[in-house]
Amino acid sequence: MNGAESLVHSLLKSGVEVCFSNPGTSEMHFVAALDRIPGMRCVLGLQENIVTGAADGYWRMAGKPAVTLLHCGPGLANGLANLHNARRARSGIVNCVGDQATYHRPYDAPLTADTEGFARGVSQWVRTTSKAADVGADAAAAVQAARTSPGQVATLILPSDTCWDEGGTVAAALPVPAVPQADPHAIRAAARVLREKKNVLLLLGGSMALTQAAQEAAQRIVAHTGCDILAETSNARFQRGQGRMPLERVPYPVDLAIQRLSKVEHLVLLGSKAPVGFFAYPGKPSKHYPENASITVACRQEQDALAALTALAEELGAPKVAIGSNGEKPEVARGAPSPEGLARTVAALMPEDAIIADESVSYGRGFFPATHAAAPHDWLQITGGAIGCGMPLATGAAIGGGGRRVINLQADGSAMYTLQALWTQAREQLPVTTILLSNRKYQILLGEYQNVGANPGRVAMDMMDLGNPDIAWAKLAQSMGVEAATATTLDQVADLMSQSFARPGPFLIELMI
Amino acid sequence: MNGAESLVHSLLKSGVEVCFSNPGTSEMHFVAALDRIPGMRCVLGLQENIVTGAADGYWRMAGKPAVTLLHCGPGLANGLANLHNARRARSGIVNCVGDQATYHRPYDAPLTADTEGFARGVSQWVRTTSKAADVGADAAAAVQAARTSPGQVATLILPSDTCWDEGGTVAAALPVPAVPQADPHAIRAAARVLREKKNVLLLLGGSMALTQAAQEAAQRIVAHTGCDILAETSNARFQRGQGRMPLERVPYPVDLAIQRLSKVEHLVLLGSKAPVGFFAYPGKPSKHYPENASITVACRQEQDALAALTALAEELGAPKVAIGSNGEKPEVARGAPSPEGLARTVAALMPEDAIIADESVSYGRGFFPATHAAAPHDWLQITGGAIGCGMPLATGAAIGGGGRRVINLQADGSAMYTLQALWTQAREQLPVTTILLSNRKYQILLGEYQNVGANPGRVAMDMMDLGNPDIAWAKLAQSMGVEAATATTLDQVADLMSQSFARPGPFLIELMI
Known part of the structure; x- marks a missing residue:
C-alpha cells in the first residue's frame, strides 16, 4: 500500500x-x-x-x-x-x-x-x-x-x-476529545450577576449556543431574570424561525452597536467575545460596550454551551418555559424590491428546515426581524469578513445538509470573488437557490466612504462602482450550467423562488435592486 | 496632510x-x-x-x-x-x-x-x-x-x-540601486569553458537575457563557438520573432528535458538556474542535466545580462554578426484545430509588436517553432506554476504595453481561476484578444495521471474533467461585457482574430479543441 x-x-x-x-x-x-x-x-x-x-x-x-x-x-x-x-x-x-x-x-x-x-x-x-x-x-x-x-x-x-512510496499504514480513528465543560465557578459567578445586577446582557456566541436546545435554556434565563439577550454580529450557524427565540444580533454599524449596548452594565459572555468594532474609526471607541461594564465569562468558545446554559438556568432556579410563537408568518411582498420586502418574501416561502447562506452584506442588515416568524431554519453568516464566502458556503451546506434547500442571499460584489461555485452547484445538482442582489456597486464601501467625510469623485466611484460594464448575472450563471432568470419586482422573485423550490437543482435569481 | x-x-x-x-x-x-x-x-x-x-x-x-x-x-x-x-x-x-x-x-x-x-x-x-x-x-x-x-x-x-492621522510627509524618490555587473572573473571563466570545451550549453534566463539586444550578443557567442543555446522553460518576457534568435526552451516534460540535455557536458548559466524538474517523479532524477556536467555561472539573476553577454562575446573575440532571417512568415492554417495550426495562424496574423500572454499549458508546448518567423513580439509566460496567471497578466500587460495588442493564449481550466479579469478588460477597453482553448478538461492532469500508471475511473475523471456541465465561454465573457464568439475551425479563428485586431477593445474567441 x-x-x-x-x-x-x-x-x-x-x-x-x-x-x-x-x-x-x-x-x-x-x-x-x-x-x-x-x-x-x-x-x-x-x-x-x-x-x-x-x-x-x-x-x-x-x-x-x-x-x-x-x-x-x-x-x-x-x-x-x-x-x-x-x-x-x-x-x-x-x-x-x-x-x-x-x-x-x-x-x-x-x-x-x-x-x-x-x-x-x-x-x-x-x-x-x-x-x-x-x-x-x-x-x-x-x-x-x-x-x-x-x-x-x-x-x-x-x-x-x-x-x-510504499509502506503506507492505515491508522485507526483517534478518539475525539470530549467537549470541555464550563467551570462551575464561572457558572455560579454568572448566575450571581444575573440574579443581583441590573442591565445585564447575556451575549451568545458560537453554533453551540445558538441551537434550538440552547435557546430553550436561554429562554428560561431571560424569562426568570429579565436580562437582555443578543447574539454576536456574525454567527456560523444560527437556528431561527418558529420554535426559536426572536434573537437579534449586535448591530454591525459602529454607531448602532454603541447605541444598542449603551445601557449595558454587566456583560455575561456565553461562547462569545465582548463586542468590538469590525474596524476602528477615527474618534470612535474600539469597544462597543460601555468602558466600565463588568465582564463575566460564563462559558468559553470551546466549552459546552448547551450544558452551560442549562446549568446556569438550574443555578438560577429558572423554571422551564416554552419559547413562544414568533407571530404570523409574513406574506409575500409585492412591488419594488426593498430589504424588508425581500426578507418577508423569503420568510413566507422558505420551506421548513431551509438553510440560509447569507452574504447579503449591507442589503441584508435588517433581514432578521422579518424572518423570526418563518418556518424553522438555519442561518449561516460570513464570520471572518473575508468576502467571497456565500456561494462556496451554500455549496458545502447543501452537501452537508442532506437534501435540505439552501437559499443563498448574495451580494453581487462579494459573489464575483467566488462565482466558480455556481459550476460546482450545477455539476452536483445541489438544491441551492441563489438570490443575487445586483446593485452594481460595493454599497458597503460607499457607506464607509461617506463616513470618511467625502463625496466620491470620478476616481473613487470607479473603485466602488461595479457598473460599466454591468454584469449580466443570469447569463453568467447559465454559462456555468445553472438555470437563472432576472427579477425586477418582489412578485417576480416570489414566483421564481416557488419554481426553484419545486425543482431539485440549483437556480439563480438575479434581483435588480 | x-x-x-x-x-x-x-x-x-x-x-x-x-x-x-x-x-x-x-x-x-x-x-x-x-x-x-x-x-x-x-x-x-x-x-x-x-x-x-x-x-x-x-x-x-x-x-x-x-x-x-x-x-x-x-x-x-x-x-x-x-x-x-x-x-x-x-x-x-x-x-x-x-x-x-x-x-x-x-x-x-x-x-x-x-x-x-x-x-x-x-x-x-x-x-x-x-x-x-x-x-x-x-x-x-x-x-x-x-x-x-x-x-x-x-x-x-x-x-x-x-x-x-494627520502628519503625513511626502517623501522624495529614493535612488534606484544600479543593476549589479557580472564579475569579470566569472565572465573569463565562462569564456574559457566556451572556448576550450565541447558540448557546452549556454542557458539564458530572465527578461534581461532575452531582449533583442541580449540575443544579438548571444548570437555572436553561438556563431563563434558553436555552443548550444536554450532559454529556461518559463520566461517572464521573451523577445521573439523576426530579428530575434529562433531560441527554444528547455522542455517541460521530464523525459523530453532529460533527452534534450543528455549530451551537455558544460552548463554556462546566464541569468538562469540549472534545469531541474517542475516536480519530482518516481524513479526519475530531479536534475535534468547530466550529473557530471560542470556548471559555470557567468551572470547571476540580478546582474546585467546584456552587459555580461556583450563582455563574454568580447572576451571570446567573437565578431559582430546579424541575427538571420527566421524564414517566411507562416500562412494561416485551415480546418480542424491543432496546436501547430493555431501557432501558425497566430504567427501569420499577429500585428507587429504584439504581446503574447501565454497560459496555454499543455496545448501550447509546441507553439514556439511555428512562431519564430512571426513579426517581432514579446512572449510572456506563467513563471511560478500557479495557474490563473494568464488573464490577469494580459490585463496588466495591455496597460503596461501602451496600446500594443495583447493575445492571450489561454487554457480553459486555468482561465476559471481568474475569469474576473475579463470584466476589467471590458471596463478599461483594453486591446486584449483572448483565444480560449476549450478542451473541457484538466489535460495536464490527465497526462500526469497516466504517468502514475493508471487509467482514470469515474471518480478520478470527475476531478479532471471540466465537462458536465460544459462552460459556455463566449456567453460567460459576454456576461462580463467582453465581446465573444465561438470557433470550431482554424478558419473561423483566423477570421475572428482579424476582426478583433481591427477593433480597439477586448474580444474572446472560444476555440473548441
Whole structure:
C-alpha cells in the first residue's frame, strides 16, 4: 500500500466522507487512490476558495470535517480567505496539501513555496509528513485536531514521495476529545450577576449556543431574570424561525452597536467575545460596550454551551418555559424590491428546515426581524469578513445538509470573488437557490466612504462602482450550467423562488435592486 | 496632510503611475486620497488575484512597478498566487495592504489576520508602518525595493490610523540601486569553458537575457563557438520573432528535458538556474542535466545580462554578426484545430509588436517553432506554476504595453481561476484578444495521471474533467461585457482574430479543441 492509499483509508476510518478537491499535478497519486478505494464523495471546485468555503459550509451543517485536496503552496494560498472565515466560524476542516517531494524541495522548482507559512495564519494545527509510513497516522491526527471543540482547521502537507512510496499504514480513528465543560465557578459567578445586577446582557456566541436546545435554556434565563439577550454580529450557524427565540444580533454599524449596548452594565459572555468594532474609526471607541461594564465569562468558545446554559438556568432556579410563537408568518411582498420586502418574501416561502447562506452584506442588515416568524431554519453568516464566502458556503451546506434547500442571499460584489461555485452547484445538482442582489456597486464601501467625510469623485466611484460594464448575472450563471432568470419586482422573485423550490437543482435569481 | 495623502504623493514622486485596486472598508482614506490627488491611473479588479497578476504583467511590459491596493490579510491572501508567479518572474510590485488600526489590532476583530505572515512567502521586502509620519518614507522605500534588480515584490502594510492621522510627509524618490555587473572573473571563466570545451550549453534566463539586444550578443557567442543555446522553460518576457534568435526552451516534460540535455557536458548559466524538474517523479532524477556536467555561472539573476553577454562575446573575440532571417512568415492554417495550426495562424496574423500572454499549458508546448518567423513580439509566460496567471497578466500587460495588442493564449481550466479579469478588460477597453482553448478538461492532469500508471475511473475523471456541465465561454465573457464568439475551425479563428485586431477593445474567441 502506498502513502496515498493509506491516507484515503485512514480518512475513511476517521469518519471523513467528503473530499472537496482542486488537485494539481503533484496530487495524482491521491486522485488515483480516491479512484480505487470506494467510500469518499469527491466534489470538484474550479478554484480553491470554492473548495475551502464549501468545506466550511459542510462542517456547519454536518458537524464533521470534510477533507480538502489542494495543490502546493499557491493552491493553498488561493483558499486561504475562506479558511480565514472557517477559522472564525470555528469550523473543523482537514486540508491535505500535496507538495514537492521531500528530496526535490531543495531545488526550489517554480511551484515551491512556503506552504507551512501560508497555512499557519489560518490553521490551529499544521504538520508536514516526512515519509509514507506516517501518512495514515498523521491523517488520523489531523482529523482529531479538526474535531477538537469547537472545531479547528488542520492542515496536513504531504510531499509527493510520501504518497507514492510504499509502506503506507492505515491508522485507526483517534478518539475525539470530549467537549470541555464550563467551570462551575464561572457558572455560579454568572448566575450571581444575573440574579443581583441590573442591565445585564447575556451575549451568545458560537453554533453551540445558538441551537434550538440552547435557546430553550436561554429562554428560561431571560424569562426568570429579565436580562437582555443578543447574539454576536456574525454567527456560523444560527437556528431561527418558529420554535426559536426572536434573537437579534449586535448591530454591525459602529454607531448602532454603541447605541444598542449603551445601557449595558454587566456583560455575561456565553461562547462569545465582548463586542468590538469590525474596524476602528477615527474618534470612535474600539469597544462597543460601555468602558466600565463588568465582564463575566460564563462559558468559553470551546466549552459546552448547551450544558452551560442549562446549568446556569438550574443555578438560577429558572423554571422551564416554552419559547413562544414568533407571530404570523409574513406574506409575500409585492412591488419594488426593498430589504424588508425581500426578507418577508423569503420568510413566507422558505420551506421548513431551509438553510440560509447569507452574504447579503449591507442589503441584508435588517433581514432578521422579518424572518423570526418563518418556518424553522438555519442561518449561516460570513464570520471572518473575508468576502467571497456565500456561494462556496451554500455549496458545502447543501452537501452537508442532506437534501435540505439552501437559499443563498448574495451580494453581487462579494459573489464575483467566488462565482466558480455556481459550476460546482450545477455539476452536483445541489438544491441551492441563489438570490443575487445586483446593485452594481460595493454599497458597503460607499457607506464607509461617506463616513470618511467625502463625496466620491470620478476616481473613487470607479473603485466602488461595479457598473460599466454591468454584469449580466443570469447569463453568467447559465454559462456555468445553472438555470437563472432576472427579477425586477418582489412578485417576480416570489414566483421564481416557488419554481426553484419545486425543482431539485440549483437556480439563480438575479434581483435588480 | 494625512498619511493616505502622503502615500499617494510619495508614490507619484517615485514614478508609480498605475494602481491596481481592490479596496475594502479599511482603505477608504486611500481611495479618498486617490480621488483628490491627480496623476494615478486606478484600475479596479473584482478579485485580488486579478490585481496582483495585472501588476505582474504591467511590470513585465512597462519595466516599472505598479502599486496594488488590497484589503487586510485575507485580501492579500486572495492575491498571493499571482504574487508567487510575480516573484518567480522577478517582477517589481509595490503592494499596499490596508489593515486594522494599530490600537484596534489587539481586539482581534473578525478580519484581523497575520498579514505579515501571508506577505512573507511572496515578498522580498515587508514592512508594517507604525505612524502617519512614516507612510511617505516607507512608500518610497517600498518602491526602491521593488525596483531593485531584477525586480522584487515589496509589501507595505498600512494600519488604517496611519492613513487617517494627520502628519503625513511626502517623501522624495529614493535612488534606484544600479543593476549589479557580472564579475569579470566569472565572465573569463565562462569564456574559457566556451572556448576550450565541447558540448557546452549556454542557458539564458530572465527578461534581461532575452531582449533583442541580449540575443544579438548571444548570437555572436553561438556563431563563434558553436555552443548550444536554450532559454529556461518559463520566461517572464521573451523577445521573439523576426530579428530575434529562433531560441527554444528547455522542455517541460521530464523525459523530453532529460533527452534534450543528455549530451551537455558544460552548463554556462546566464541569468538562469540549472534545469531541474517542475516536480519530482518516481524513479526519475530531479536534475535534468547530466550529473557530471560542470556548471559555470557567468551572470547571476540580478546582474546585467546584456552587459555580461556583450563582455563574454568580447572576451571570446567573437565578431559582430546579424541575427538571420527566421524564414517566411507562416500562412494561416485551415480546418480542424491543432496546436501547430493555431501557432501558425497566430504567427501569420499577429500585428507587429504584439504581446503574447501565454497560459496555454499543455496545448501550447509546441507553439514556439511555428512562431519564430512571426513579426517581432514579446512572449510572456506563467513563471511560478500557479495557474490563473494568464488573464490577469494580459490585463496588466495591455496597460503596461501602451496600446500594443495583447493575445492571450489561454487554457480553459486555468482561465476559471481568474475569469474576473475579463470584466476589467471590458471596463478599461483594453486591446486584449483572448483565444480560449476549450478542451473541457484538466489535460495536464490527465497526462500526469497516466504517468502514475493508471487509467482514470469515474471518480478520478470527475476531478479532471471540466465537462458536465460544459462552460459556455463566449456567453460567460459576454456576461462580463467582453465581446465573444465561438470557433470550431482554424478558419473561423483566423477570421475572428482579424476582426478583433481591427477593433480597439477586448474580444474572446472560444476555440473548441
